[in-house]
Amino acid sequence: MSRPHSEQLSLNTATVRQQWDLRQIIEGCARHEIRGISPWRDQVANIGLAEAARLIRHHDLRVSGYCRGGMFPGVDQQARQATLADNQRAVDEALELGAECLVLVVGGLPPGSKDLPGARQQVRDGLSALLEYARAGGMPLAIEPLHPMYAADRACINTLKQANDLCDELGDDGLGIAVDVYHTWWDAEFYQEIARAGLKRLLAFHICDWLTPTRDLLEDRGMMGDGVIDIRAMREAVEAQGYRGLHEVEIFSRLNWWTQDPDEVLKTCKARHLAHG
């Protein structure tokens, strides 16, 4: 028997980052009986790693992912080496927090570059180097394909197919995919690539909605049910592969949800997850 649907909700802490610090978010999750959380590195640093880990354990929260590693491409070898070292620290932090995976936003073009195939090669090389370290520590790495509108500045891995190809090349041991409906809902190959990924690669499932119109490329994500994504169908696709992990709500919303009472935001996340997640 799988858990009840309501217990599968996890809160990505970016969703209320303008209103609360990480301590308040953790306590908010506990108060609203949200059983999972996915914190960002800057929020962890603000209250301290040890304290963050203590609070998460105290409230018995699962950590559906740690946000985030990646950003592999760099202008030169020195920059890429610094990124690798920083990513290794992120792996260590993820281990300390008991995260189920380290989410990777792989990075886009280095400054001044138009060489997208080259950037993708740098992602492959950087990921390969980090994987060695993460495997030794036992922290799974989750490649998150980002929407193509972020190809220049955030992630040049933009489809599940690309992520699956990377997993094929680098090996499945300790490597998989974070599937975010916001980034992948448009993809005509979504369902076949979910099947290709299979249970072993499905490390995380992120939900929110695509608003029409979308007024900002980065910070106008919608609450589940307010947009056009068939979230239920996409969830059923990952569950058909055996996925029983958490459903992580991640909403960047400068124009709406970041301006709301955070307790109301959490209540809304819970209700909408049940109705549309």
Added chain:
Amino acid sequence: MSRPHSEQLSLNTATVRQQWDLRQIIEGCARHEIRGISPWRDQVANIGLAEAARLIRHHDLRVSGYCRGGMFPGVDQQARQATLADNQRAVDEALELGAECLVLVVGGLPPGSKDLPGARQQVRDGLSALLEYARAGGMPLAIEPLHPMYAADRACINTLKQANDLCDELGDDGLGIAVDVYHTWWDAEFYQEIARAGLKRLLAFHICDWLTPTRDLLEDRGMMGDGVIDIRAMREAVEAQGYRGLHEVEIFSRLNWWTQDPDEVLKTCKARHLAHG
């Protein structure tokens, strides 16, 4: 021998639509020795179809495409039938203008729908019906894959692969693809799908640039050279298939170019096309 590079420039009339009406744009092209144009239906309607055709012939402009048909999905059969009739009128207008193709922005989800596979089926069906009419008149139809950020509201055909699949299914006779670097530059399969399309399907080539950051999903396109797209590499890819058609500049830019002196915009288009196109 192919024509000199400078003679391959075509101006999509949206590029200066806030400053000039179609008559002024045609005369501007003639004055700046831009030998091709791609007008929009609303601009043609504003000065009258016959007058638009007369001016274009008078100035001996090539019409690299007519913008635009498509928008096939609809809430019901009646809506889709009305769209088909309107698309047939667009075919007639394109013929009158001597356009080299009718560009198709195929449409997104019908209002209230989350059924993306269903919308894609409606695109296939609507395109199939229009193709019969267009073939009889001898007007090539160019499917334009749009960037995935427009999947909900403008076009649910978002990759060259999807466009090639449609051409495979419906037949190449009178059917092909409009390749726009803005919509396709991020696609890891761009080069292989251009090769798959081949000369017979490459009906149009549109250029502009992707700005980082992009401040508006619709109206913040960049002038060639101001962004991250390797336009030259993409042009060489279509030319490697034998493409010798025009290079159509199409820039929606509420925040910049639409506020500039249109003669300066045309001069800039010419210079940037030579340097970066």
